[in-house]
Every structure is written in C-alpha cells, then in structure tokens.
Amino acid sequence: MNFDRNEEQGRFPQRWWEDERLKTVQTMDKGDKHLVPFFAPKIYPLEPMDKPFDETELESRFVSAFARILAEHRQLKVYMESCVKCGACMNACHTYQGTGELRNIPVMRADLLRRYYKKYFTTQGAILGPIVGAEKVTLEGLKEMYYYFYQCSQCRRCSYYCPMGIDTAEITRYGREILIQCGFVSQFHWSVLTSMWKTGNHMVITKPGLMDTVEFLEEELKEETGVDIKIPIDEWDADLLYNPSSADFFAYPDTMIGVAKVMHAAGIKWTISSDIIETGNFGLFLHENTMRMLNKRLIDQTFKMKNCKEVVLGECAHGWRTWKMMTKTINGEWVDKKFHYVHLVHKLIELIDSGIIKVDPSRYEGMKVTLHDSCNNSRGAGIIEEPRYVLSKILPDGVFTEMTPNREMNWCCGGGSGILWDDPESINLRVKLSKNKAEQYMSVDPDIAVVICSIGKAHNSFIVHEGYKKELDHVKIKGLVDLVGDAIVDFPFPAGKYAKS
Amino acid sequence: MVSNVLSYLAIVVFFVGVPLQVYRWMKAPVVYPLTDFPAPKTAEGAFIKVLLDSFLFRPILLKIYNSTVYSGKGTDLWIGGWVFHVSLALIIIGHIVGIGTLGHQFTILGVSPETSLHMSELLGTVSGIFLSLSLIYLLLRRFFNPIVRVMSDGIDYLIVLLILGISCMGNFMRLNPTYEVEYDVAQRWIMGLFTLHPVALPDNPIFTWHLFLVEILLIYFPFSKLMHSCGIFFARWMITNYDPKKVMVFDWRSKVCEWTGGK
Ligand code: HEM
Ligand code: SF4
Numbered sequence: 218m219n220f221d222r223n224e225e226q227g228r229f230p231q232r233w234w235e236d237e238r239l240k241t242v243q244t245m246d247k248g249d250k251h252l253v254p255f256f257a258p259k260i261y262p263l264e265p266m267d268k269p270f271d272e273t274e275l276e277s278r279f280v281s282a283f284a285r286i287l288a289e290h291r292q293l294k295v296y297m298e299s300c301v302k303c304g305a306c307m308n309a310c311h312t313y314q315g316t317g318e319l320r321n322i323p324v325m326r327a328d329l330l331r332r333y334y335k336k337y338f339t340t341q342g343a344i345l346g347p348i349v350g351a352e353k354v355t356l357e358g359l360k361e362m363y364y365y366f367y368q369c370s371q372c373r374r375c376s377y378y379c380p381m382g383i384d385t386a387e388i389t390r391y392g393r394e395i396l397i398q399c400g401f402v403s404q405f406h407w408s409v410l411t412s413m414w415k416t417g418n419h420m421v422i423t424k425p426g427l428m429d430t431v432e433f434l435e436e437e438l439k440e441e442t443g444v445d446i447k448i449p450i451d452e453w454d455a456d457l458l459y460n461p462s463s464a465d466f467f468a469y470p471d472t473m474i475g476v477a478k479v480m481h482a483a484g485i486k487w488t489i490s491s492d493i494i495e496t497g498n499f500g501l502f503l504h505e506n507t508m509r510m511l512n513k514r515l516i517d518q519t520f521k522m523k524n525c526k527e528v529v530l531g532e533c534a535h536g537w538r539t540w541k542m543m544t545k546t547i548n549g550e551w552v553d554k555k556f557h558y559v560h561l562v563h564k565l566i567e568l569i570d571s572g573i574i575k576v577d578p579s580r581y582e583g584m585k586v587t588l589h590d591s592c593n594n595s596r597g598a599g600i601i602e603e604p605r606y607v608l609s610k611i612l613p614d615g616v617f618t619e620m621t622p623n624r625e626m627n628w629c630c631g632g633g634s635g636i637l638w639d640d641p642e643s644i645n646l647r648v649k650l651s652k653n654k655a656e657q658y659m660s661v662d663p664d665i666a667v668v669i670c671s672i673g674k675a676h677n678s679f680i681v682h683e684g685y686k687k688e689l690d691h692v693k694i695k696g697l698v699d700l701v702g703d704a705i706v707d708f709p710f711p712a713g714k715y716a717k718s
Numbered sequence: 719m720v721s722n723v724l725s726y727l728a729i730v731v732f733f734v735g736v737p738l739q740v741y742r743w744m745k746a747p748v749v750y751p752l753t754d755f756p757a758p759k760t761a762e763g764a765f766i767k768v769l770l771d772s773f774l775f776r777p778i779l780l781k782i783y784n785s786t787v788y789s790g791k792g793t794d795l796w797i798g799g800w801v802f803h804v805s806l807a808l809i810i811i812g813h814i815v816g817i818g819t820l821g822h823q824f825t826i827l828g829v830s831p832e833t834s835l836h837m838s839e840l841l842g843t844v845s846g847i848f849l850s851l852s853l854i855y856l857l858l859r860r861f862f863n864p865i866v867r868v869m870s871d872g873i874d875y876l877i878v879l880l881i882l883g884i885s886c887m888g889n890f891m892r893l894n895p896t897y898e899v900e901y902d903v904a905q906r907w908i909m910g911l912f913t914l915h916p917v918a919l920p921d922n923p924i925f926t927w928h929l930f931l932v933e934i935l936l937i938y939f940p941f942s943k944l945m946h947s948c949g950i951f952f953a954r955w956m957i958t959n960y961d962p963k964k965v966m967v968f969d970w971r972s973k974v975c976e977w978t979g980g981k
C-alpha cells in the first residue's frame with residue numbers, strides 16, 4: 218500500500234503519458250455534475266478499481282489512508298490536535314462570507330475530518346465519543362466532507378487569523394487525498410489530472426495542435442505590431458526556457474503574446490518545450506504523490522536543454538508555489554545547481570530595471586488598473602511587492618489602485634485549488650464563492666484587473682463576465698506580462714490594445 | 719489514600735504524556751516548507767516572531783504588523799483569552815514560587831518577608847479574580863456567540879468549566895478565612911508527596927476538591943486540545959520558518975522585496 222515512498226514507481230517512463238495502463242482511464246470520464254461524488258478509487262497508479270465499491274470497506278479504507286498520511290505529515294497531526302475552537306477564523310474565509318454556510322467556516326470544515334481523527338486516533342475520542350465530537354465514518358459523512366472540502370480554495374487566508382497558526386488548506390489537501398482513496402474525487406480535478414497524464418498539459422493540447430496555435434498567434438503578433446515575432450517551440454540550443462501555462466495558448470493568448478513581445482524586444486534567444494507547456498500542478502491540490510511526479514517530470518524535461526541557463530516559469534500561481542517551495546524538498550537539493558529558475562515577474566523586473574526593454578507608461582493614461590494578489594503567489598510564495606514594482610514602472614502615476622484588503626491579506630477570488638466546475642449547479646456555487654472578490658472589484662471599479670495566475674484568470678473572468686456581469690462586465694482581466702508587452706516602445710505598433718480610445 | 723494515589727497518577731500521566739505526545743509529533747516529518755509570506759528572512763527572526771505571535775496572540779499583532787490592511791474582528795476573543803492565559807500563567811508561577819518559598823519570593827526585591835507575603839497574596843488574589851472573570855467571559859462567549867456555539871463540542875464547555883471550578887475554589891479559599899490554607903501546610907503536603915512519604919491532606923473539603931479537579935485536569939491534559947500549549951509552537955514554527963536552503967530562491971533581486979513605493 219505504501220506507494221508514496223516507492224522510488225521505482227515514482228519514476229516516469231520516458232514518455233510516461235503514453236503508458237498503456239493509462240488508457241483505461243477514459244472509460245471513467247462519465248457524468249457531468251462536477252460536485253457530485255465521482256467514483257475513483259485511487260489516483261496513483263492511475264487505473265480504475267476492478268471491483269465495484271463496497272460500503273463495508275469504507276471504514277478500513279478510510280482509516281488506513283488516514284493513518285498513512287498522518288505518519289508522514291507532522292502538520293496534519295499538530296493541526297488535528299491543537300485547535301481550541303476559539304472561532305478566530307470565523308471571518309477569515311470567503312467561502313463562509315459568500316455562501317453563509319456554517320460548514321464553510323475553516324474550523325467547521327476541518328472538523329469534518331477532525332471528528333474522524335478523534336474517533337480513530339485519539340484516546341479521548343475512543344473513550345468519550347460524541348462529547349468530544351468524535352464520530353464513526355459513514356458514507357453520508359464522507360459525502361458531506363467531500364462537498365465542503367472541495368469548496369475550500371486552499372487560499373490559506375485562515376492561517377493568518379488563527380492564533381495557533383492552523384492552515385486549513387493543508388487539512389483539506391490531505392483530506393482530499395483520503396477521500397480519493399475512499400472513492401471521492403471531483404470530476405473536474407480528475408479530468409485535469411487525466412489530461413495531464415495523457416498529454417502533459419491541462420488543456421489536452423497535442424504537439425500538432427500546439428504548432429497550429431503558435432502559428433496563429435504569430436500571425437496575430439505580425440498584424441498587431443508589424444514585426445515578425447516568433448514563438449519558438451523546441452529549439453534545443455536556446456538560452457532561456459519558458460515554461461508557460463497551457464491555458465496561455467487558448468484561453469488567454471494575450472499572455473503568450475505579451476511574453477513573445479517581451480522576449481523579442483529584449484533580444485533573448487528563448488524557447489518553449491512542447492513536452493512541458495504546463496507549469497501547473499494539480500497534484501498540489503489533492504494528491505501529494507502526483508504532485509511529486511508532475512514536478513519531477515518538469516525537472517527531467519528542463520534538464521534536456523543544452524545551452525539553457527535560465528528557466529522562466531510562467532504566470533501560474535500554484536505552479537510557482539510548487540516550484541519554489543516544494544521542488545527542493547520533494548525532488549532533491551541538486552535541482553537548482555544547473556539552472557536558474559525564476560518567475561516571469563522576476564525576469565520582467567530584471568529586463569525593465571536594466572533598461573533592456575523600454576516601456577512607455579503613457580499608454581495607460583486615464584485608466585484604472587488594480588492588482589489581484591493570487592493566494593499562491595502572495596501568501597504561498599512571497600511574490601507580493603514584485604508585481605507592484607513592475608506596475609509602478611509601466612503605469613503612469615495615479616493609475617494603479619489598490620483593493621482593500623490587499624497583499625497577503627487579500628481575499629481569494631474563490632477559484633483557488635482549481636474550483637472551475639462548469640455545470641449549472643456548481644456555477645451558482647462559484648458565484649457565491651466569489652462574492653467578496655466581486656465586492657472588492659465593485660468598490661474599486663477598475664478598467665483592468667491584473668491577475669498573475671492561470672486559474673485566477675479563468676475565475677476572475679468568470680466573476681466579471683458571468684457571475685457579476687451586470688456590474689463588472691467592463692473590467693478586463695489581464696496578466697502582468699500582457700500589460701508590459703503592450704507598453705513596449707521598442708518596435709512600432711499601433712496604440713495599445715486596451716487604450717480607452 | 720485515594721488522593722495520594724490519584725496525585726501520583728496525575729503527575730505521571732502529565733509528565734509522561736505530554737512529552738510522549740510531542741515526541742509523536744516530532745516523529746512525523748514536515749515534507750516541505752509551509753511558510754506564510756511575508757516571512758522573516760532569518761531563523762532568529764522567525765523564532766522571535768513565533769514567540770511574539772504565541773504569547774501576545776495573533777489578532778492584535780496583525781494590527782501592528784499590518785495596520786492598513788487588516789480589518790478582522792478578533793479583539794473580543796483576544797482580550798478574554800489573553801487575560802485568561804496571563805492570569806493563568808501568573809497563578810501557576812505563583813503556586814510554584816509561592817509555595818516553594820513560603821511567600822517570601824519578593825524578598826529578592828529587598829522587601830521584608832512580611833511585605834513579600836502580602837504582595838504574594840495580593841497578586842494571587844487579583845490574578846485569581848481575573849482568571850475567574852475571564853473564564854466566565856469565555857464561557858458566556860462560547861454560549862452566546864451563535865457561531866462559536868455551533869462549533870463547540872461538549873468538551874469545550876467542560877474544560878472551561880473545569881478550570882473555572884478550580885479557580886473559583888482557589889478564590890474561595892483565599893477570600894474566606896475559615897477555609898484558608900497556609901503556604902506551609904501546602905508545602906508540607908507537596909514535600910510529602912515528592913519524598914514518597916505522603917502526609918495527610920489538611921482537613922479542608924474545598925482544598926480537597928480543588929486538588930481533585932487539578933488532578934483531573936492534569937490527567938486529561940495530554941489527551942486533549944489543551945495540548946495546544948505545545949502545538950502552537952509547532953504550528954507557528956511551520957508557517958513562520960523560511961529556510962532559503964530548502965526553497966528555490968534567487969535573492970539577487972531582493973532589493974525589490976524591500977521596495978515599499980506601493981504602500
Ligand atoms: C504556552 C502556553 C499557552 C499558549 C501560547 C496558549 C495559547 C492559547 C490561545 C492563542 C488560545 C486561543 C483562544 C483565546 O484567545 O482564548 C487559547 C485558548 C485556550 N487555552 Fe491556551 N495557551 C497556553 C496554555 C494553556 C494552558 C496551560 C491551558 C489550561 C490549563 C490553556 C487553556 C486554554 C483554553 C481552555 C482555551 C480555550 C478558550 C476558550 O474556550 O475560548 N492554555 N490558548
Ligand atoms: S484555505 Fe481559504 S478557503 Fe480554505 S478554509 Fe481557509 S480561508 Fe477558507
């Protein structure tokens with residue numbers, strides 16, 4: 218059972234997503250309601266269980282999964298045992314503020330797991346039972362846990378309020394992992410992981426598809442700037458490897474275009490590896506072993522580069538958090554010996570500060586720009602002042618407006634941890650989950666909201682163009698590099714795309 | 719003698735149980751850094767911040783760290799909780815020092831033994847009263863705040879009630895001369911306990927109950943949420959510590975992190 222420590226199985230086959238074993242997964246893509254429990258016995262190895270789910274097994278499955286995770290994670294043990302039920306986290310969570318459901322208060326959410334912890338792993342729970350809030354595992358209980366654990370966007374805002382420093386995001390992460398072994402996983406997350414296994418990115422982009430898109434983007438660039446700007450794919454002797462988020466090719470092409478402009482203007486010999494057009498790592502949200510492997514895969518692929526000195530990670534917040542905070546501890550100290558791994562924002566600062574690319578703030582005269590700090594960037598990986606610094610360089614005075622609260626205390630948009638379900642019921646839920654962010658937008662009323670995060674772009678676009686369309690439809694959601702790209706004056710191109718005129 | 723057996727049991731359970739629980743935590747690894755940013759850059763800074771956060775409690779500190787952005791409503795809890803813990807700490811220290819030196823601890827400040835005894839008694843009385851009041855406040859808050867009420871289990875009330883019972887009996891003995899227990903009587907009893915020659919308890923029902931409840935508390939301590947007194951340091955350390963060796967970080971651009979033009 219203990220597959221997480223198994224070195225051999227943790228290795229990837231050369232092109233691991235073509236593994237025969239994984240093909241069976243397609244048969245599991247059924248049902249379209251994402252928040253309805255989806256049947257998937259385990260994520261790794263990625264194959265469906267051959268016999269149907271048996272309810273009598275539930276307890277033993279649950280307890281063994283829980284025990285394994287507890288043995289390997291100090292944080293979970295400490296968090297399970299030291300909450301004092303003080304209620305300080307009451308006002309911390311946007312899901313509670315949005316939905317008004319008591320179970321969405323961080324402590325109540327964590328209690329869904331803690332009640333089982335008390336029952337199976339503590340003396341007091343075994344003896345005193347319901348007085349201390351211990352309960353036996355039931356299918357109903359697990360469904361409830363599933364429902365509320367998947368509403369947590371793992372934004373970690375509650376950990377700033379809790380006097381103990383309890384990070385409910387950790388609890389939901391491992392809670393989801395336990396749920397997976399009991400047969401519950403959100404279909405959306407599952408399908409993202411399967412497409413990750415199959416194609417190496419979240420959007421099921423194959424190499425021919427990628428080439429088509431890139432061609433299309435290059436035409437766009439030519440049309441817009443009048444200059445031949447290339448988006449080089451798989452040029453193995455390049456100096457800089459850019460690791461984009463796959464959504465940049467289809468959903469937010471402006472980001473890809475922005476990157477191409479910046480690299481072109483800076484005269485950098487860069488490339489994208491078609492094997493890793495995905496920084497994101499959904500394993501972070503629900504399955505640690507998957508996270509390790511996806512991370513390992515990125516490392517393996519970057520090491521194929523010959524001349525490359527620097528790897529620039531694209532605008533993906535949870536991807537950057539996994540890269541920065543976790544790579545060294547889960548996949549080895551040696552990782553950053555060969556390359557510099559930097560975030561795109563760092564690269565932008567370097568280029569702007571050293572005067573390699575010249576920007577013209579006047580393009581944004583008279584607009585109102587605001588910045589949404591994505592949780593994994595600001596709270597999770599410390600990119601807090603950097604984007605503000607870049608914005609101060611590319612925007613004229615008085616254009617940039619802060620939302621309150623901001624920086625590490627910002628409200629999560631509600632889409633964190635990949636909560637992007639798109640069936641009707643879940644959409645209602647998502648509208649509620651993003652209430653706080655929408656209110657922030659309404660109070661600032663920006664023209665452009667900068668979001669340095671792929672999931673964030675998806676969800677914030679949902680907020681402004683669907684969820685709160687009436688009030689916010691005029692807001693444009695942009696990546697940081699989009700704005701930089703449009704402010705570049707080095708090569709002639711027509712007025713910035715979002716100039717108000 | 720029942721009270722003696724229970725006393726030994728309580729001492730053993732407490733002093734073995736708590737380290738065992740902590741050892742159980744230590745055994746499990748922390749797989750990757752869980753830092754909450756902005757984090758102190760050095761381990762010493764993190765250490766100081768953990769201590770500040772733990773002993774002053776987080777909500778008020780947030781106001782100091784980040785007065786412009788924090789708009790939480792945590793102060794109602796903070797005042798009650800903080801007064802409770804400070805007076806509890808004073809009382810625990812007072813019991814140890816006061817009984818150990820027979821109330822002469824303040825002689826090191828240069829006052830006479832008499833004054834020292836009075837000071838000790840005064841401090842004990844005042845913090846005892848604060849302890850009871852703050853516990854009553856926490857109890858009422860738990861009961862009347864609708865949200866805190868739903869999140870509480872029976873045991874959360876029981877613990878507060880238990881400590882309230884202990885502190886009320888303590889106050890009662892202090893304020894009611896007929897039930898007063900002198901320092902030397904208590905000292906003799908404790909010395910008896912520790913030298914394995916138990917002496918009889920003073921003939922004082924309130925004192926017996928006080929002691930009984932304390933023993934219950936000590937026995938329950940390692941199994942309960944009261945382990946937060948150790949867990950807080952673990953949990954806080956995990957989210958405060960930032961070890962540049964463990965993360966991929968390129969601080970050659972760190973001047974930007976100090977840039978505050980946006981504030
Ligand atoms: C280093 C020692 C300790 C620290 C840092 C600490 C910290 C805290 C904090 C931050 C809270 C949050 C809730 C509030 O503000 O009321 C709390 C609650 C609590 N603590 Fe402690 N504590 C410590 C030791 C103890 C001890 C020794 C006891 C009891 C014997 C205790 C009993 C409680 C109780 C009962 C609560 C819940 C209060 C309520 O019902 O709202 N604590 N503690
Ligand atoms: S991590 Fe975020 S969404 Fe989850 S409980 Fe905490 S505040 Fe709520």
Ligand code: SF4
Pocket residue numbers: 299300301302303304305306307323324378379380381382383
């Ligand atoms: S703030 Fe922390 S200790 Fe208090 S109830 Fe919430 S999770 Fe528990």
